[in-house]
Amino acid sequence: KAGVTQTPRYLIKTRGQQVTLSCSPISGHRSVSWYQQTPGQGLQFLFEYFSETQRNKGNFPGRFSGRQFSNSRSEMNVSTLELGDSALYLCASSLGARGITEAFFGQGTRLTVV
């Protein structure tokens, strides 16, 4: 069974640019969540998508947005990049049904803003 796939694995962008990251969940999983991981703040929740709808949102500025497609694949977009956006961006997929379901992480996209 294939795991969670994130592309690209590495990105270098210039301040002010925008970037789009992609996440393909485990087959059958309908929930995709995005997290930002930095050495100082740890893993922080960005947002969750379920059945193409944003179900939860963390405390990040509006420059961070996402969407989910009908096949459950998800994209995350960051506009007007800042140096502080340099981080490992992780997506996690889960069944998304009510009740306890485990979330499995992809390998992440390492974004460097210069």
Added chain:
Amino acid sequence: QKEVEQNSGPLSVPEGAIASLNCTYSDRGSQSFFWYRQYSGKSPELIMFIYSNGDKEDGRFTAQLNKASQYVSLLIRDSQPSDSATYLCAAGGYGGSQGNLIFGKGTKLSVKP
């Protein structure tokens, strides 16, 4: 403000010993709790989850939950050098969803041969 607190460590134990990792959470609405292991440069991998008070065992790992004290722990028996990693505690279940986990900053465990 939902928070999960962990001692950053490093926690150093000899090979074969029991490693005890602890975590507290602030929101009594937290319904489920997860332990992830993260090796340097890798993504977190799920070890186990717990949502009922008491103990839950899976191989060498035992998770413990005390909702009254808002405390979660992970015991690793017969620790191996390959267990050396950062252990992340997460709380979830807000609004019935498991997709918005609140993570602690992790405890770094070092198992010495």
